[in-house]
Amino acid sequence: MDFELKTLAPAGAATEKADVLLVLVTEGFQAGKDPVSRLVSAALQARDLEPKPGKLLHAYRAEGIAAPRVILAGCGDGSGKRVQSAVQAAAGALRSSAAKKLVILLPAGTGDDAVRAAVCGTAESSYVYVATKSKPEGRELKKVVIGVADAAAGKQAFHRARAAAVGIEFARELGNLPPNYATPTRLGEEATRMAKSHGLQVEVLGPKEIARIGMGSFLSVAKGSAEPARFITLRYEGAGKGEAPIVLVGKGITFDTGGISIKPSAEMDEMKFDMGGAASVLGTFRALVELKPKLNVIGLIPSCENMPDGSSYKPGDILTSLSGQTIEVLNTDAEGRLILCDALTYAERFKPRAVIDIATLTGACVVALGNVRSGMFATDDALAQQLVQAGDAALDPCWRLPLDDEYAEGLKTNFADVANVAGRAGGAVVAAKFLHRFTQNYPWAHLDIAGTAWKGGPAKGSTGRPVGLLLEYLVAQEAAGAPRAAGGKPAAKAATKPAGRRRAAA
Known part of the structure; x- marks a missing residue:
């Protein structure tokens, strides 16, 4: 989808050639004399339109307006959140139409948050998954013009929003792929393809190389699957060699049966979304190459399936992690923390400024916070x-x-340094405390996205979260300026071989 930012007043929007003109109306709407303003004023006076978020009024062949279809949408106070609600409602109504060009007129006085919300809200609501359909429904909407009072003032926010939309869609598409398509091998191929296209450095390791490094906890989870594990390292180097990187670690369980501690069969198909953390890291890198911030970012993705098999790890097993700490397995469905702990230990070699891991980790977090x-x-x-x-x-x-x-x-536990689960109470916090043991040497944050990485029910599908959050954080760090690595030396290399060369996956 092609987005454009353009300076437009209501009078100019009336003459803009498009299939649909979407006019966002705030609670403090000020009427003018142009056709668009007259239409809005008449609708408000007749009480056919309310300026509340999500309220829509459709018009066809309105007098003096070039676009054949006009949608008036209430957006409350004009804040980003209200604009997003309005745009999503309107764009959703257009999904079954043949509209190819949409013009969105933002109210005068709205800020950067409204521009960002208009771009991302439109992209999210018009997204259609077609990858594995024999007769895919075409996505008709090709061009979206965002009309604002001053395009020059909103240019930076617009570029950031457009990059976020690209990254979020990339993550959604990966998350929505079925598990026989989105295998660990496929994730490695996607990372390699992105690196070659956009000048990133990439390294994809297979089981033999992962074993040589000493990631015993990670490889134990992978043992029950015929699909070989992959450990992916991506490097975005937008700043000087001496600047400490931010490391993003994404959980890449491409399908989770629960292993020997098998899950109930109901809704198990949704366990293809258990690689939402990995998808968000790849989506964030896809957005980074659009924005090109002056920042160093490392992406680490441990990826495998968690399957029941004669060779699967089992309750009672003792695993040795890359850190040397031993782990007693009490439940094989608590596998995400077992692959992440080795990746978090591996992150130390980069002398990071901060490490953030992203994982669909616990049902307990869904109970605590829902999907908001x-x-x-x-x-x-x-x-x-x-x-x-x-x-x-x-x-x-x-x-x-x-x-x-x-x-x-x-x-x-009596049998190892730590067990991989405890009781039911505070499950999300207990999982975070397990990971905390492996993050003592750098500032660390953990994002549990079990409730936000996908939606179930009729709207089932990946959300692409938290790509937007991660990109916004990284851009803010660019503005703050990155410190040098410890001792003023450049961050360490990812492995003994050059990181820019893809090593053969076993």
């Missing part, structure tokens, strides 16, 4: 505040949960 906010845990108050602010700005919110040491009491 992602759960967020952090060892650093500044990092936590930055993520909250980024989520609010991107309309991709998170909520900070505690990391008190007492929550880790249930992870004690």
